[in-house]
Amino acid sequence: MNEKEQIRQYLQLFDRLCEQAGKITKGALIFLFALLIFFQAALHIDWLRPFVSPVDRLDGVPVIERNVKDLHK
Secondary structure, rough: OHHHHHHHHHHHHHHHHHHHHHHHHHHHHHHHHHHHHHHHOOEEEOOOHHHHHHHHOOOOOOHHHHHHHOOOO
């Protein structure tokens, strides 16, 4: 195999690798964006919100002052 042919083959392999990596990255970004939209929409549904965000159950629960050490500093 000639050196120029070998370089051409490596460049073709690199080009194919870049195309495949670009497709995988694009697919992953689309999937993550769709997941973000789904979970944001799920936070607006009242009966689904406790499953998505356990912090929502703590909304409106007062902090007991005697258990907070740095409140009076």
